[in-house]
Amino acid sequence: MDRRGFLKSTLIASTAALAGSEAQADETQIPEEMVGVLVDTTRCIGCRACEVACGEQNGLLVPDVLNDGALESHRDTSDKQFMVVNKYETDKGNVFVKKQCMHCYQAGCAAACPTEAMHKNSQGPVTWDGDKCIGCRYCMISCPFDIPKFEYGEWNPKIVKCTLCFDRLEAGKKPACVEACPTDTLMFGSMVKNLEVARHRIYSHPDKYVHQIYGEHEAGGTAYIYLSAVPFDQLGFRTDLGRTPYPEYTREFLYAVPAVLFSVPAFLLGLNALTGNGKSDNEGDRDFDYSDDGEEQ
Amino acid sequence: MNSNTAVAGGSGNTFQFLLQELKPRGPWLTPFNVISIPIILAGLVILVIRFIYGLGSVTNLSQEFPWGLWLGFDVVTGVALAGGAYVITFVVYVLRVEKYYPIVRVTVLNGLLAYMFYGGALLFELGRPWHAANPFIGNSFGFSSVLFLICWHFMIYMVAAFVEFSPVIAEWLHWEKTRKFLKSLTLGAVILGVTLSMLHQSGLGAFFLMAKPKVHPLWWSDFLPILFFVSSIYAGLAMIIFEGTISHRVFKDLIGPEHHHSFEDIMLGLAKGAAITMFVYYVFKALLFIHGKQWSLINDGWGYWYLLEVIGFVLVPAFMFAFGFRNRSLNTIRIASVLALLGIILNRLNVSIITFKWYETVHYYPTWQEIVVTLMVIFSEIWFFRWVVTRMPVLNARH
Ligand code: SF4
Numbered sequence: 272m273d274r275r276g277f278l279k280s281t282l283i284a285s286t287a288a289l290a291g292s293e294a295q296a297d298e299t300q301i302p303e304e305m306v307g308v309l310v311d312t313t314r315c316i317g318c319r320a321c322e323v324a325c326g327e328q329n330g331l332l333v334p335d336v337l338n339d340g341a342l343e344s345h346r347d348t349s350d351k352q353f354m355v356v357n358k359y360e361t362d363k364g365n366v367f368v369k370k371q372c373m374h375c376y377q378a379g380c381a382a383a384c385p386t387e388a389m390h391k392n393s394q395g396p397v398t399w400d401g402d403k404c405i406g407c408r409y410c411m412i413s414c415p416f417d418i419p420k421f422e423y424g425e426w427n428p429k430i431v432k433c434t435l436c437f438d439r440l441e442a443g444k445k446p447a448c449v450e451a452c453p454t455d456t457l458m459f460g461s462m463v464k465n466l467e468v469a470r471h472r473i474y475s476h477p478d479k480y481v482h483q484i485y486g487e488h489e490a491g492g493t494a495y496i497y498l499s500a501v502p503f504d505q506l507g508f509r510t511d512l513g514r515t516p517y518p519e520y521t522r523e524f525l526y527a528v529p530a531v532l533f534s535v536p537a538f539l540l541g542l543n544a545l546t547g548n549g550k551s552d553n554e555g556d557r558d559f560d561y562s563d564d565g566e567e568q
Numbered sequence: 569m570n571s572n573t574a575v576a577g578g579s580g581n582t583f584q585f586l587l588q589e590l591k592p593r594g595p596w597l598t599p600f601n602v603i604s605i606p607i608i609l610a611g612l613v614i615l616v617i618r619f620i621y622g623l624g625s626v627t628n629l630s631q632e633f634p635w636g637l638w639l640g641f642d643v644v645t646g647v648a649l650a651g652g653a654y655v656i657t658f659v660v661y662v663l664r665v666e667k668y669y670p671i672v673r674v675t676v677l678n679g680l681l682a683y684m685f686y687g688g689a690l691l692f693e694l695g696r697p698w699h700a701a702n703p704f705i706g707n708s709f710g711f712s713s714v715l716f717l718i719c720w721h722f723m724i725y726m727v728a729a730f731v732e733f734s735p736v737i738a739e740w741l742h743w744e745k746t747r748k749f750l751k752s753l754t755l756g757a758v759i760l761g762v763t764l765s766m767l768h769q770s771g772l773g774a775f776f777l778m779a780k781p782k783v784h785p786l787w788w789s790d791f792l793p794i795l796f797f798v799s800s801i802y803a804g805l806a807m808i809i810f811e812g813t814i815s816h817r818v819f820k821d822l823i824g825p826e827h828h829h830s831f832e833d834i835m836l837g838l839a840k841g842a843a844i845t846m847f848v849y850y851v852f853k854a855l856l857f858i859h860g861k862q863w864s865l866i867n868d869g870w871g872y873w874y875l876l877e878v879i880g881f882v883l884v885p886a887f888m889f890a891f892g893f894r895n896r897s898l899n900t901i902r903i904a905s906v907l908a909l910l911g912i913i914l915n916r917l918n919v920s921i922i923t924f925k926w927y928e929t930v931h932y933y934p935t936w937q938e939i940v941v942t943l944m945v946i947f948s949e950i951w952f953f954r955w956v957v958t959r960m961p962v963l964n965a966r967h
């Protein structure tokens with residue numbers, strides 16, 4: 272192949288590689304073994320038993336539910352609490368909503384993590400490994416739900432977020448919050464089954480629920496899904512996250528990297544050789560020493 | 569180079585030579601020293617506190633705003649400003665435009681130091697820096713992570729830039745044979761460096777792709793990587809003009825007289841390059857704006873802020889570069905370079921900090937400690953730069 276032909280084909284190859292990754296991921300088939308939690312907010316009475324159970328299970332803050340008046344404000348998860356319950360005043364009265372990591376089917380946090388400290392386990396939970404984490408907080412930037420929290424007051428800070436009680440799942444138990452719930456608001460099980468149950472509830476009570484399952488499509492689908500009697504934007508949910516799984520946003524860029532790594536150096540070498548044509552040879556290996564011609568032997 | 573007098577002696581000689589070179593030269597009580605030394609010391613104290621009591625003790629970082637000035641300025645902005653090195657090596661070694669030879673050394677040195685110091689600043693911004701080697705070793709490769717990619721590129725790029733600069737060090741140490749060898753590596757290092765720069769300059773834009781719901785829609789775009797890459801080109805050019813102007817004044821007696829006349833030509837050429845890239849960048853921005861039908865976003869404070877950045881600090885300096893080039897007006901070019909640099913700083917800070925979570929009522933702003941540490945990084949880089957250029961043949965090969 273002559274030089275020009277080579278240059279041309281490299282260029283074409285690299286642009287093709289850049290353009291080729293346009294295709295969107297198909298509607299993903301969620302594996303049967305992926306587990307998750309269905310939250311039916313119409314059933315929640317705001318007792319916060321889950322919050323207490325979570326604190327006890329994970330050695331975090333155990334709230335004084337009766338006296339702390341925490342429902343008066345809208346709280347966020349923190350470096351002391353994996354999950355919180357908030358109260359929202361809506362047209363249909365007070366609604367209580369549990370907030371925690373959604374355990375996204377394709378998790379932005381895990382895709383962002385440079386060390387795989389944030390990891391999507393094959394069963395579904397997204398967990399954090401302190402031996403790997405460098406504390407860059409890129410997971411916090413990339414989580415569409417703003418879930419990972421960081422211990423700013425520690426010399427050796429941890430990333431704090433719900434693990435879906437990974438250890439308990441390993442031991443064949445349900446997450447602590449689910450087990451503590453007295454009203455069946457929380458239902459633990461296979462993601463696929465949970466979705467069916469959720470759909471079934473909407474079909475059988477079409478007047479009771481809004482016809483949307485939050486988490487079915489949000490950010491590409493999450494292991495935690497929610498049912499509600501009022502539109503989700505009244506319950507503090509972000510409804511502008513889109514259906515694209517968050518790792519998709521950088522995937523195109525990352526796919527282009529190997530193409531660039533191979534084609535650009537070839538292109539530059541070619542360019543260098545081309546510009547060298549018609550000039551005397553010894554200019555080819557010139558470098559910084561533009562002024563020491565006399566020295567070459 | 570005066571090769572006759574000092575062709576390398578034994579290693580003992582080199583060692584003594586190094587010791588001697590470590591001694592400070594010139595007067596101590598210059599205004600720069602008086603300002604920079606206390607700031608560097610204060611910065612060190614702040615870092616000690618930060619490592620004992622955690623990031624929260626000296627920064628305004630929070631659960632809502634995990635990244636602040638240290639990442640947004642030192643890393644994201646600093647690397648953009650260091651783009652000059654890859655641009656100039658591309659022009660000189662790949663395109664072989666010879667008239668830029670005189671500024672290659674100093675630009676590469678600037679780039680190398682910027683990566684060392686600004687990339688190094690990442691270490692105290694990380695929460696668990698003792699694990700910082702993790703992306704490089706063991707089983708913790710986050711292949712799907714843009715940050716992983718950037719970490720690797722920083723490392724390899726620093727090696728490439730060091731190789732590009734190494735003949736100067738060898739020349740300084742009078743290691744003639746080594747210098748010849750290192751010189752032969754230059755083209756390879758340049759090609760590697762240009763490629764990696766393309767990738768990590770755009771990678772810094774890709775950083776924020778997953779922050780789509782959090783960065784203001786006027787600044788977020790699918791094309792952030794391309795925007796960051798294109799703007800890094802003119803950022804680099806403007807930085808060379810800016811630094812060239814300063815070094816030309818400050819280090820005047822180091823620059824050989826034969827380079828004074830070519831200086832103007834070089835500046836004009838750089839200005840032309842900057843003008844072209846800035847127009848390209850501006851048109852691209854405008855297309856994104858029109859295509860994204862973002863007219864409705866322009867009518868509030870953020871919209872005006874956006875217009876200020878894109879028109880005041882991209883379009884205006886682009887015209888000034890073009891005007892300066894036409895009329896051979898170095899002063900216009902200098903002012904344009906300052907505006908363009910401010911525009912880059914503004915853009916990078918807008919994406920990474922200022923418009924990040926624009927909807928929050930309480931917004932992040934840096935503490936004075938964060939500012940002092942940032943200044944510390946800048947000043948120590950200048951110190952190191954000054955140390956190198958007053959000793960090594962950077963600004964002029966013959967001295
Ligand atoms: S909600 Fe956030 S932290 Fe939880 S899995 Fe999804 S991206 Fe990760």
Ligand code: SF4
Pocket residue numbers: 380383384385386387388389399403404405406407408409410411430
């Ligand atoms: S802070 Fe830790 S867990 Fe989060 S992205 Fe960085 S390395 Fe991964």
